[in-house]
Amino acid sequence: MVYPDSGFVTLNVKFNQRNLFIGKNVTIAASAKIGDNCTIYDNVSIGENSIIANDCVIGEPLSGYYSDVENYQNPATEIGANALIRSHAIIYAGNRFGDFFSTGHRVIVRENNVFGNHCHLGTFTDIQGFSVFGNYMRTHSSVHICQHSRVGDFVMIYPFVVFTNDKYPPTTIPQGPEVGNYTQIAVNAVLHRGVKVGKHCLIGNGSSIAMDMADYTFFAGNPAKLICDVRDLGQAKGETYYPWPLRFERGMPWEGIGYENWLKGE
Amino acid sequence: MVYPDSGFVTLNVKFNQRNLFIGKNVTIAASAKIGDNCTIYDNVSIGENSIIANDCVIGEPLSGYYSDVENYQNPATEIGANALIRSHAIIYAGNRFGDFFSTGHRVIVRENNVFGNHCHLGTFTDIQGFSVFGNYMRTHSSVHICQHSRVGDFVMIYPFVVFTNDKYPPTTIPQGPEVGNYTQIAVNAVLHRGVKVGKHCLIGNGSSIAMDMADYTFFAGNPAKLICDVRDLGQAKGETYYPWPLRFERGMPWEGIGYENWLKGE
Amino acid sequence: MVYPDSGFVTLNVKFNQRNLFIGKNVTIAASAKIGDNCTIYDNVSIGENSIIANDCVIGEPLSGYYSDVENYQNPATEIGANALIRSHAIIYAGNRFGDFFSTGHRVIVRENNVFGNHCHLGTFTDIQGFSVFGNYMRTHSSVHICQHSRVGDFVMIYPFVVFTNDKYPPTTIPQGPEVGNYTQIAVNAVLHRGVKVGKHCLIGNGSSIAMDMADYTFFAGNPAKLICDVRDLGQAKGETYYPWPLRFERGMPWEGIGYENWLKGE
Missing domain, CATH: 2.160.10.10 (Hexapeptide repeat proteins)
Structure with missing residues (x-):
């Protein structure tokens, strides 16, 4: 599913769908917002009212993606409702975040964590x-x-x-x-x-x-x-x-x- | 004001105005240079001979941008003359930098600081x-x-x-x-x-x-x-x-x- | 040499040659892969089977590039075979890496280092x-x-x-x-x-x-x-x-x- 085709349109903040990549089997709530220059890999879901700011990578693939891309299946990544992920985050596949997740800039979250609700990760x-x-x-x-x-x-x-x-x-x-x-x-x-x-x-x-x-x-x-x-x-x-x-x-x-x-x- | 329409053109360094976003009420000196993939938000001014390298964000909005975008006004950001901001900086709105400001890569400067002249911020x-x-x-x-x-x-x-x-x-x-x-x-x-x-x-x-x-x-x-x-x-x-x-x-x-x-x- | 013109085409991983810049005198092995949003400056060579993931900068110019661009010559950057450089790396010009070089995300390598084979640099x-x-x-x-x-x-x-x-x-x-x-x-x-x-x-x-x-x-x-x-x-x-x-x-x-x-x- 390509994002501009997904029926998802209105963005109040400055997100122009400029240079955006969205993979397969991605589910984005209609009220969510995705920033410019983002890359959303396969099997990501993003909940209601969540904001992914500019230059973020969501669902970054694991090592197998590089070594055996033919058979690679990206694990599911779930971002709950009301997230605010500030710019330049890298969130690996295989993570599950509750609601109201927020971050500073440039956070890196590798695979297979489970986060509750209202968690915040600071810059870097x-x-x-x-x-x-x-x-x-x-x-x-x-x-x-x-x-x-x-x-x-x-x-x-x-x-x-x-x-x-x-x-x-x-x-x-x-x-x-x-x-x-x-x-x-x-x-x-x-x-x-x-x-x-x-x-x-x-x-x-x-x-x-x-x-x-x-x-x-x-x-x-x-x-x-x-x-x-x-x-x-x-x-x-x-x-x-x-x-x-x-x-x-x-x-x-x-x-x-x-x-x-x-x-x-x- | 959109950057390519602003009468600002000649770039000697490799800056092709590729994937560049420039907001409203942005003032860029004619001798300044802006790199590819940059995002310049509203109410930024950049002085003579300053260089903003690739992938920088200048005037990053404060939290109100995300929570109340209808009424949000971005504070002014002033970058003096002869700056060299290396790639991937994130400079929030509401900062004032004197002349000859320089940085390494990926610096983050949140809102409402005042810097003198000749300041330098290292990478990260x-x-x-x-x-x-x-x-x-x-x-x-x-x-x-x-x-x-x-x-x-x-x-x-x-x-x-x-x-x-x-x-x-x-x-x-x-x-x-x-x-x-x-x-x-x-x-x-x-x-x-x-x-x-x-x-x-x-x-x-x-x-x-x-x-x-x-x-x-x-x-x-x-x-x-x-x-x-x-x-x-x-x-x-x-x-x-x-x-x-x-x-x-x-x-x-x-x-x-x-x-x-x-x-x-x- | 512009990358899409170089006869280098097949990318199995999600690299669409989206928003890619490649400078002069760049040599990329036919089996190598270059991610989206990358910038490859002049005089870089990348060996067989190497992967440069998204948003990387390879051959970042030294300070002279900004102060005397007319006369600036970018030093050579050599990346050996079988590299895996994960996203958002900044590798300066003038570095030499052996084979099987790998990195986490957002590494920064300034100029004039020599690395052996099988080196790994972690995130940040x-x-x-x-x-x-x-x-x-x-x-x-x-x-x-x-x-x-x-x-x-x-x-x-x-x-x-x-x-x-x-x-x-x-x-x-x-x-x-x-x-x-x-x-x-x-x-x-x-x-x-x-x-x-x-x-x-x-x-x-x-x-x-x-x-x-x-x-x-x-x-x-x-x-x-x-x-x-x-x-x-x-x-x-x-x-x-x-x-x-x-x-x-x-x-x-x-x-x-x-x-x-x-x-x-x-």
């Missing part, structure tokens, strides 16, 4: 594939997530954080980190192969996390050590910084009603 | 917006500058340096770092929320700067500590490394005359 | 130029290699590693690191100006390497210290992790026959 984020992401998880710029990672709901990951899956490189059996709901991971932190980080944790900037972290703990340093319970941070000033949902609402499902009220309604 | 640099930059400041590759930062004249920032604006993430009140004139920031250093770094300082590689630095100080480590006065570096060898303008002239306004003579003429 | 890798690379060397994502570096055979470099060539920045006399065959460099490590790292070494994550490393050593920390002989790692568990070729074969020339047998045949 590099997702290596085969991972599972919860709802409302966010990366800031230049985050690198290795293969076989698991990231919970409401996790926020700041610039240049890297997840690794290999202790004695190179390896043939990668094992990614797991991060629990609500955890915050500050800039430049490294999570090592197979570590399990609890929920509501805080990882300090530049930390090297090589051991598991219990719920509500704050670790920092290289090698990282337990500093305190996150709920103790700010106590000397009479403040409560964590759990952070008690003081931060923007874009969260508890916006306007408060985290504790929202929890009761869950 | 990521400027988050709402910041002020002096004259002759340079980033090397993959530098990340958070919102609400201030960077002085002749500051040089090396690969993977990150400026942060948040101590207990996430925050609703970001506060960026401030860096004084002539300061050098080595690879992988982190500048924390709201720190004030003086002039002629040196920040060692991988340093984590969480406290203010007086003029002419050298800090290093994580957490960073005062090591010495920068003017003492090299003394044991009978050398003077800092202030660096005494020994480095290439591309600087004191090239050929020396820093001290130049200072007298200021 | 940034090679600054004037360096020499052996056979079977690999970078993972977001590796930054400074000018005037030397990297041996079978070296593997993990995300966010940075090579530097300057102790007291800025400098006018850069001197890059040298890394011996088979060495592994873990995430976030920094190699300092002029260090010499031996063969079969291991550099721990986040290490700051400011002194030379003898063959078969494991260094870690900031500043990095000698931890042990790599051959001692795993001994307590009755395992041998290094030399790693004894336990890792995928994609290596000793695949199927074993490293020691392969060595005998060398």
